[in-house]
Amino acid sequence: MTMASLFCVIYFVCCIVFSIATGSPGDTDAHSTTTCCIRESKIIIAGFDLRRRPIILDIGQCKKGCKDGSTDAQADHTPCPHRGTCRPNRTRIEQVRLYGPEKEFEVVEECACLARRTGCGRQTLTQVLFPDSPYEVEVDVGACQGHCHQGHGSCSPLRNRTIQVPGPNGAECVSVIEECQCASPCYRVQHFQSFYDTKIDDKTFEIKKIERRLDVGKCVGSCGENSNTFRCVMRSPDNVKECLMSLQHRDKSCTASSYSQHTYTASDLRQRTLFSIKDCACQ
Secondary structure (H helix, E strand, C coil): HHHHHHHHHHHHHHHHHHHHHHHCHHHHHHCCCCCCCCEEECEEEEEEECCCCCEECCCCCCEECCCCCCCEEEEECCCCHHHHHHEEEEEEEEEEECCCCCCEEEEEEEEECCCCCCCEECCCCEEEECCCCCCCEEECEEEEECCCCCCCCCEEEEEEEEEEEEECCCEEEEEEEEEEEEEECEECCCCCEEEEEEEEEECCCEEEEEEEECCCCCEECEEEECCCCEEEECCCCCCCCCCEEEEEECCCEEEEEEEEEEEECCCCEEEEEEEEEEEEECC
């Protein structure tokens, strides 16, 4: 055996040993494409049962990190590729019977790295209703995700629709997001009202009912946590920092700030007016 042949044999054996010790090339590829968004436990006390014992529930949460056999310290600092966001893509509604009214909790089942959007838009979010029952069903309820420029609020639902889902107590209504937009914490969403507009034919004097559909709008959102806010109306003459009497402020709420008017003729031939919300504000 020549020296060149011996060197080739030794090199081949070393490659086999190294492959066994570190894993095959296929394993390396799997390692590099492993998901970098994992579900981790988030334990809460959902309430108390009829015997006043605490009910523990794992609602889960999504966290950036790779399940690749690396240490937790390494996984904690491994981001989603291409600056993606780690978000739930499958949840379930868990009904918990408590001491008192029954409550529903949204439990995260699966997480995924989602591509970062350039703007605000709707993304798929699968929600499992009535899990582990004959009525179990999956519904894409949607979620709003994306970046909004400074001063343009956050990515929020603009238009929803309601669907009926059969359940053990009959049909239940589920709200599904259809469209998203950048909006302030208090903003207007579409909300339609249907009615008949009665018209009388000028020639035949026949009464006709024309179906109308008007976007009357609805104000949604929050105005911050400002409950139990007090304003001092009388201070001590000896110490201006000491308040002797105060009045509680009325909490601000997200309500309509301007309207538009729409007139129609009802079936009794009387004029009726509908008000459509134009803008919403905290007031």
